[in-house]
Amino acid sequence: MTTQEKVASDKLSVAALTAMVVGSMVGAGVFTLPQRFASQTGVLGAVIAWLVAGAGMLMLAFVFQSLALRKPNLDNGVYVYARTGFGVYPGFLSAFGYWASSCAGNTFYWVLITSTLAPLIPAFGEGDTIWAVLVGSAGVWGFYLLIMRGVKEAAGINAIVTAAKIIPLIVFVLVTIFAFKPDVFVENITGGYDTGGESLFEQVQGTMLVTVFVFLGIEGASVYSRYAKKREDVGRATVLGFLSVLALFATVSIISYGILPKEELAQLRQPSVGSVLEAAVGTWGAWFISAGLIVSVLGAFLAWSLMAAEVLHAAARDRDLPAFFAKSSSKGVPSNALLMSTLFIQLLLIIVLFTSGGALDFMLDLTAALSLVPFALAAGYALKIAAQRDGYADLPARVRTRELVVAALAVVYTVFLIWAAGPAFLLLACILLAPGSVLYVLARREQRATLFTTPGWIVFGLVLLGAVAGIVGLAAGYITI
Secondary structure (H helix, E strand, C coil): CCHHHHHHHCCECHHHHHHHHHHHHCCHHHHHHHHHHHCCCCHHHHHHHHHHHHHHHHHHHHHHHHHHHHCCCCCCHHHHHHHHHHCHHHHHHHHHHHHHHHHHHHHHHHHHHHHHCCCCCHHHCCCCCHHHHHHHHHHHHHHHHHHCCCHHHHHHHHHHHHHHHHHHHHHHHHHHHHHCCHHHHHHCCCCCHHHCCCCHHHHHHHCHHHHHHHHCCCCHHHHCHHHECCCHHHHHHHHHHHHHHHHHHHHHHHHHHHCCCHHHHHCCCCCHHHHHHHHHHCHHHHHHHHHHHHHHHHHHHHHHHHHHHHHHHHHHHCCCCCHHHHCCCCCCCCHHHHHHHHHHHHHHHHHHCCCCCCHHHHHHHHHHHHHHHHHHHHHHHHHHHHHCCCCCCCCCHHHHHHHHHHHHHHHHHHHHHHHHHCHHHHHHHHHHHHHHHHHHHHHHHHCCCCCCCHHHHHHHHHHHHHHHHHHHHHHHCCCCC
16 A cells, blocks of 8 residues: 555545544533533523524534635644634643643543442442542543554544444433423423523523533534545534534433423433433433443543544644654554643542532533633634635635624624633633643743743733632632532
8 A cells, every 4th residue: 555545544534524523522411411401591591592502603613614614724723723813822722721621521521430330339429439530540541542552443433432322312312202291391491580580691691611511522523634535524524513413412401391390300410311311211211321321421532532632732743832742653643642631631530539529510611611712712713814814815705704704703602601601710721721831831942932922921921810810719719629
């Protein structure tokens, strides 16, 4: 086989890229939706939340699609768009924040796996005991060894897992349709805003971080753009994957309101999809969903591990991280970047032992919050190039106008999400980003380059200020983990 034939054989098709997107999004998040939504809102609020999240995330999907077409020379989308559009240090923050988000998400996965197994192994507790952390740690390092075999092998396994894990969710939807209780559904419509509870707007706001979490992975095909057979396949895979999971997520969360009263849904043990199915058909429903969840989470962990390593690897290739992270194995795996990711996930698993409660919800919300700035910067770059007509020279004016509007809507949506997340998670993000900036400094010294531009110093100062405020908040008890 010639070198050219080997490169072509290593490229991923639309189907494989779409499987990466679906595999990245259909993970643990969908299995937690009934309880998370019921704890915040009723049927009406859930419908509005999915309309807002669906429209906003669709705009982001279109943003990644247009960026892949207008800037075909840019690989590893989330990181490189921020760097190209706004400078080296903001690009570093985007890369590091996205990587930290992926690692926090993977930590969430292992906590949820062990807490799901707690009925069989009580020593696992809520996934935050020493035994749970030991099992999670073994899993983390087992996947490290698997991925080191090569990206192609890992991508193939993920495609199989993606197909397998959809089956329990389809069964859930079909069974709950037959068990649906219209009177219970009607009682759950308002969520309590008409009886002195939170307003409808506050209810919807409370669901925003979980909708971000379940849609993480929408950028998956863009992250793997350098493996695509055709550049346009990246955008197609992103949109196809998004529309598929949007329909699934909305159905799973809303149909559950027809099985149990909102108050009972809000108190369910996670994975709440299993608890809802148990209420409909008996104990076997919970175990069936639990098995599906474990398969789903393992597949999503694989996809997120690959994406996290790719981001660090790309940043090092662009000389925005130390050259150590640019090293690849003989099979093309970004070995040092993967090792760094695995070590950080291990650290987060250890931190889980010291959380005061609600480790699952904390890791979920932290994961979502860390992803917001990278998404906002990518949308901002799309808006910038459309406004400057960069990459639109040979295209009709209507194309640029359409993509300009889409990018503007995506920026508005991501800014709204940052506001809805609240200051606590932004400050916690700064606590991670500030010490992480040491890697940026080392990389700039390796290149004998100017450390910061004037805008870069300003951004760095804001990150440091946020980190200090976050540490003070933790010490004073205003912020808890």
